[in-house]
Amino acid sequence: MLNSEVFLDIGLNHYLIVAALLFSMGMAGVLLRRNVIVILMSIELMLNAVNLTLIAFGKFTNNVDGQIMVFFVMTIAAAEAAVGLSIAVTIFKKFREVNIRFFEHLKG
Amino acid sequence: MNHSLLMAILILSPLVGFFLNGLRYRSQKANLSGGIATAAIFISFISSCLLVNELISMPADARKIHIKFFEWIYVEQLKIDMGFLVDQISAIMILVITGVGSLIHLFSIGYMHHDKGVTKYFSYLNLFVFNMLILVLGDSLLTLFVGWEGVGLCSYLLIGFWFTDQEKATAGMKAFITNRIGDAAFLLGMFILFVTFGTLNIQELNILAPSVAETSWLGAITLGTLFLFIGATGKSAQIPLYVWLPDAMAGPTPVSALIHAATMVTAGVYMIVRLNPLFIVAPNTMMVIACIGAATAVFAATIGITQWDIKKILAYSTISQLGYMFLAVGVGAFGPAMFHLMTHAFFKALMFLGSGSVIHSMHEEQDIRKMGGLKKYMPITHATFFIGWLAIIGMPPFAGFFSKDEILWMSFQSPMGHTALWAMGAVGAAMTAFYMTRLMCLTFWGKSRVAKSIHPHESPWLMTVPLIALGILSAIGGWIGIPHIIAEILPGHPANIFAEWLAPVLKPIPALGHAEASLEWGLMGGSVFLAVISSFVAYHFYVRSPETPKKISEALGPIYKLISKKYLVDELYFGAIINPLVSFSKQVWYRVDVNLIDKTTYVISDFVRGGGSLVRSMQTGNLQQYAMYFGLGIVFVLAVILMR
Numbered sequence: 001m002l003n004s005e006v007f008l009d010i011g012l013n014h015y016l017i018v019a020a021l022l023f024s025m026g027m028a029g030v031l032l033r034r035n036v037i038v039i040l041m042s043i044e045l046m047l048n049a050v051n052l053t054l055i056a057f058g059k060f061t062n063n064v065d066g067q068i069m070v071f072f073v074m075t076i077a078a079a080e081a082a083v084g085l086s087i088a089v090t091i092f093k094k095f096r097e098v099n100i101r102f103f104e105h106l107k108g
Numbered sequence: 109m110n111h112s113l114l115m116a117i118l119i120l121s122p123l124v125g126f127f128l129n130g131l132r133y134r135s136q137k138a139n140l141s142g143g144i145a146t147a148a149i150f151i152s153f154i155s156s157c158l159l160v161n162e163l164i165s166m167p168a169d170a171r172k173i174h175i176k177f178f179e180w181i182y183v184e185q186l187k188i189d190m191g192f193l194v195d196q197i198s199a200i201m202i203l204v205i206t207g208v209g210s211l212i213h214l215f216s217i218g219y220m221h222h223d224k225g226v227t228k229y230f231s232y233l234n235l236f237v238f239n240m241l242i243l244v245l246g247d248s249l250l251t252l253f254v255g256w257e258g259v260g261l262c263s264y265l266l267i268g269f270w271f272t273d274q275e276k277a278t279a280g281m282k283a284f285i286t287n288r289i290g291d292a293a294f295l296l297g298m299f300i301l302f303v304t305f306g307t308l309n310i311q312e313l314n315i316l317a318p319s320v321a322e323t324s325w326l327g328a329i330t331l332g333t334l335f336l337f338i339g340a341t342g343k344s345a346q347i348p349l350y351v352w353l354p355d356a357m358a359g360p361t362p363v364s365a366l367i368h369a370a371t372m373v374t375a376g377v378y379m380i381v382r383l384n385p386l387f388i389v390a391p392n393t394m395m396v397i398a399c400i401g402a403a404t405a406v407f408a409a410t411i412g413i414t415q416w417d418i419k420k421i422l423a424y425s426t427i428s429q430l431g432y433m434f435l436a437v438g439v440g441a442f443g444p445a446m447f448h449l450m451t452h453a454f455f456k457a458l459m460f461l462g463s464g465s466v467i468h469s470m471h472e473e474q475d476i477r478k479m480g481g482l483k484k485y486m487p488i489t490h491a492t493f494f495i496g497w498l499a500i501i502g503m504p505p506f507a508g509f510f511s512k513d514e515i516l517w518m519s520f521q522s523p524m525g526h527t528a529l530w531a532m533g534a535v536g537a538a539m540t541a542f543y544m545t546r547l548m549c550l551t552f553w554g555k556s557r558v559a560k561s562i563h564p565h566e567s568p569w570l571m572t573v574p575l576i577a578l579g580i581l582s583a584i585g586g587w588i589g590i591p592h593i594i595a596e597i598l599p600g601h602p603a604n605i606f607a608e609w610l611a612p613v614l615k616p617i618p619a620l621g622h623a624e625a626s627l628e629w630g631l632m633g634g635s636v637f638l639a640v641i642s643s644f645v646a647y648h649f650y651v652r653s654p655e656t657p658k659k660i661s662e663a664l665g666p667i668y669k670l671i672s673k674k675y676l677v678d679e680l681y682f683g684a685i686i687n688p689l690v691s692f693s694k695q696v697w698y699r700v701d702v703n704l705i706d707k708t709t710y711v712i713s714d715f716v717r718g719g720g721s722l723v724r725s726m727q728t729g730n731l732q733q734y735a736m737y738f739g740l741g742i743v744f745v746l747a748v749i750l751m752r
Contacts, residue, residue, distance in 0.1 A: 035431050104729040 022049035023056045036098040040081060047077045062085035112175045115192055118155040118202065119245065122238040129231035131237060139523040142217030145230035148238055149213050153206035160199045168614045169343035171196055172248060174311075181250075182570065185306050192245040193311065194612045197382055200446060201244040204453045208370045209237050210575035215461050216362040218470055218570035227381050228255035229269060229360065236262035240371050244378060249298050253381065256294070256343065259372045260287045266367060267359040276358035283352040290342015290349055297335030301386075304328040310382055317385040321618070325392050333386055333393040340376025343428050346404045346434060351678055353427055357419040361464030364419060369460050370453035376435040377449055381442045381614075388440060388615045394524055398438025402519070404534040405431030407675075409539035413546070414661075414672035417474045419465045421547050425500070426456055428536060432515050432656045435533060439525035440617035441518035443610045447589045448511035450606075454585045455499035455508055462493040465567040465575065466551060473562065476547065477750045481556030485564040490552045492579035497548050499582040501541035501639045512537060513632050520631060523619050527587045536636050545646035551677035554651045593625050 021044055029042025051070045058066030092098045125148025163171045166473065176191035194202065213233060220226045236259060243255025261284075268280025272626035293480035302308055305316045306600070322329050340346070343352035375384050380387055380397070387393060407429045412424035429452050436445035467474055469486060481489045491713050516537070558564060566572070588599070589606035649657045661668040726737070 015662065027739060031732055100731055103731050 006030065012056055012060045016053060019049045019052040019056070022046075034100050035082075036091065036100055036103075039100060040084045040088065043084075044077060044081065047073055111159070111173050114155045114159050114162075115173070115175045115194070115245075116177075118152050118159065118206075119192065119238065119241050121151040121155070122234045122241065124148060125234035126231050126238060129227050129234065133225075133228045133231060135227045136224060138217060138221045138223075139682050141227040141230045142213065142220070145234050146210060146213040146217065148234055149206055149210045151644070152237065152241070153203075153210050156202040156206050159194050159644070163194060163196070163199055164278050168216065169607075171612065176247075186302070186308075186336050188248050188250050190251065190362075191247040192251075193247040194245065196610050197378070198244045201608075202241065203377055203528060204450055205237060205244065205371050206239050207304060208238075208453050208457050208578070209366060209419065211577055212362050212366040212370070212457060212461065215365075215464070215571050215574040216360075218568050219362050219464055220360060223360075225269065229266075230592055232262055232265045232269070233363070233366070236266070236367060238370070240375075247254065248300070249313075252310070252382075253291075253298065255644060256339075256375060256379075257291065257569075259367070259375065260284060260291070260343070262397045263287075263356070263367050263372055266363040267356045269284055269359055271364070273358075279352075279355040279358035281537070283356050286349050287342045287351040288533065290339045292685060293335045293342075294339025297332045297337075297339060298334035300328055300335060304332065312385065314385040318389055320390050321389045323391070330390040330392050333383070333390045334396065335648065336379065336383070337376075337393060337397055340379055340434075341400065342376075344373050344376030344434070345429050346376070346400050346430065350404065350408065350427050351681065354420055354674070357417070357423050360469060361419065361460060364423070365371075365460030368423065369456040370499060371628055373426065373430060374433070374453070377430070377437060377445055380434075380437050380634045381446055382648040384442045384613075385615050387437070388618070390601045391673075394438050394440065396438070397434050398519070398526075398529055399523065401431045401434025401436070401438050402529045402536075403431070404428065405435060406416060406532050406539070407431075407535040409536045409543065410671055411674050412543040413539060414668065416477055418466065418476050418479075418547065418551060419460075419474055421543060422456070422459055425459075425540065425544065428540060429456065429500075430514060432533065432538070435519055435529060439519045439522040439529065440615075441515065441522060443607050444514040444612045446517055446610060447606050448508075448515055451499065451507035451511040451582070454578055455496045455506075455582040458492060458496040458582050461571070461575055461578065462489050463495060465489040465571050468567055469564045471559070471562055473559075476550040478557055478559060479551045480554045480558065481552070482558075482564055483552045484556075485553075486566045487564060492572075492575040493548070493552065495579045495582050500544050501643055502537055502635065503639065507584070509636070510543055510586035510589050510591065513635060514589070515647060516635055517591070517628055517631060521620070521623050521628075522617050523621070524617065528643065530631070531586065535637060538638040542642040542646045545643040546650050549647060549650035554654075572701060572709040586694070591628075593628050 026042045026045030026049060030039050032050065033042065051073055054066040054070050054073070056066075059066060066076075088098050091095055091102050095102050122631075123137050125145050128148075132141075135141060159173060159724055162173060166172075173194040174191060176189045176195075178190050179187075179384070180190040181188040213230070216230070216233065220229050225227065237264060239255045239258025241250055243259060246252040246255055264280045266285040268277045271277040273278070273504060298308060301313060305313055307316070317329070324330065338349075342349040353368060353373065359368075360608050388399075408424045408427035408431060412421050412428065415421045415424060420601065429448070433445045433452070436442070436448060438601040448561060465486065466479070466482060466489060469482075469489075470479065473479070479596050495506065502509045502512045504510075516530055516533045519525040519533055587602070589604055590602055595602050595604065661672075
């Protein structure tokens with residue numbers, strides 16, 4: 001049985017810890033994985049970790065600025081995902097694979 | 109027509125001709141290009157005739173057409189207008205330049221007919237006339253200097269016209285560089301005059317010139333005029349800067365006639381005559397000018413005797429005749445200098461064009477040892493050359509007699525002159541007669557030594573018409589300046605028109621005494637007698653007994669060798685000035701430029717390049733690596749912030 005008291009004890013730090021964990025996972029994914037799709041997903045993870053901190057700060061400081069900021073981040077993230085995925089599709093069409101190393105061909 | 113329009117046509121017509129030909133410089137239509145160029149100069153000639161006609165209709169002491177087109181440089185006291193002045197002196201010059209210039213342009217059509225660069229040639233020639241007109245018409249020393257430099261440029265372009273020949277290209281550079289030495293002195297002279305008088309306007313300078321002679325060697329006027337004279341020795345080929353003129357014969361022969369005999373090289377004489385009120389009050393400068401002039405006259409004549417190239421002989425003759433003009437200027441006889449300038453333009457242009465006609469028919473052969481007996485093949489060239497010969501050796505009544513005799517007489521009689529100067533002039537005149545007769549004998553008279561493969565022929569009418577016109581001028585051109593003592597015995601007592609024309613703008617020689625007519629007659633007869641004798645000797649040497657000159661030259665041995673090698677002056681200049689300068693420059697180049705400046709910049713560039721290659725190795729194109737740097741960067745920044 002879960003005690004409802006537990007939820008009441010959740011404070012700012014808990015949110016931040018979760019966000020930091022999410023961010024680290026995302027970062028690890030960006031740095032280590034070779035699949036572009038996965039890397040894009042990891043970037044989403046990092047962005048959402050940031051969103052989480054913003055909302056948390058907003059809630060605990062009684063300020064809506066953080067939540068407004070999140071809308072912007074989500075918009076940008078959507079645009080970024082669209083661009084990133086279209087590049088990924090192009091890469092796939094050319095090399096029949098979406099490995100990050102093919103992005104080296106973008107070097108001038 | 110109004111004066112400024114005439115002046116604009118006079119000056120701009122050659123410039124238009126230059127652009128018309130210069131914009132189609134690849135064209136090989138000799139008749140069209142030559143026609144454009146000749147027409148451009150002829151239009152100038154007509155406008156200068158009209159302008160001079162206007163001058164004649166004015167009262168004698170107010171003959172002056174001054175047109176200011178626009179203000180050129182106005183800085184503090186330095187006020188220079190783009191203004192042009194036709195007075196008695198520049199009137200003579202513009203008539204000679206455009207008149208003789210049109211004849212030489214006409215001659216060039218025939219002479220350059222088969223040359224591939226004919227259009228370029230004519231455009232340069234027109235540019236030259238334009239610059240020469242700027243030089244003679246400019247109303248300030250700076251405007252004059254613009255033309256002075258412009259004619260130097262055209263001279264360079266035309267001497268090195270056949271620049272694929274290394275020797276000819278070098279001759280062009282030699283002329284240009286030698287002239288630059290003179291030009292540097294000319295600039296210094298201008299600075300001194302500007303600092304002293306606060307103006308460069310020629311008319312103002314002439315008015316501001318003091319009336320009392322300056323006796324000190326270091327006075328402003330003496331120094332200023334001396335520097336201007338050094339500039340003149342460069343342009344007018346006097347000792348010590350004459351060395352470029354013989355080499356300038358590398359250019360096409362009509363160029364030698366126009367630039368290196370008739371017009372450009374007389375610019376120095378003209379400049380001094382135009383500033384005569386300044387020069388006359390600097391007796392020390394005048395003495396230097398007279399001595400250098402007389403020395404050059406004799407020195408160049410001795411070299412002329414030993415040369416074998418027809419154009420080189422004429423070149424040394426030109427230097428020698430320019431020496432006479434400077435001798436005249438130096439003793440204060442500005443009128444006779446201008447007179448000789450004019451007659452010399454006629455007969456020397458005639459002789460150069462005649463030599464061009466000979467060279468043309470001899471298929472570019474210039475060595476007079478390989479000529480002889482050309483009289484039979486080229487009657488018109490011979491007849492006109494004959495007139496030129498009579499004129500230059502000073503045979504009455506041809507043009508050269510009157511002008512040369514007046515110079516010799518003034519160098520004797522003027523208080524600024526000296527018997528020694530007269531003696532040098534007379535000896536020079538005798539030598540002139542000798543080498544000119546030698547040239548006539550070896551080229552036109554005697555037995556033919558022409559190679560069998562060459563068939564000499566008379567030149568086409570385009571070339572003979574200018575010769576005939578100049579021949580007439582050389583024959584009668586001196587009659588406008590008949591000296592007083594001869595005029596007295598002639599029917600109708602013709603006046604010395606030339607001297608009267610120039611009198612209002614020339615300062616008289618101070619303390620000029622009255623001389624006995626018998627003395628003048630005696631000296632005149634003496635110089636004619638000397639000329640006749642030395643011509644006869646030359647005729648005897650080179651036609652009747654051709655072995656004699658060889659014997660004499662062998663008997664003279666080393667002296668003859670020294671003279672025929674042009675006194676080794678070129679070698680002296682190379683040994684004493686040019687080679688040390690070049691090796692010094694090489695040392696400076698090696699030690700300072702290569703070892704110091706270059707090495708310093710190499711160190712800097714190596715550092716930058718090394719840093720660049722280090723940073724470049726990080727730029728792999730691997731996105732994840734970039735993200736890594738990014739992450740590390742954030743960690744670093746955060747660490748710095750948190751640790752603080």
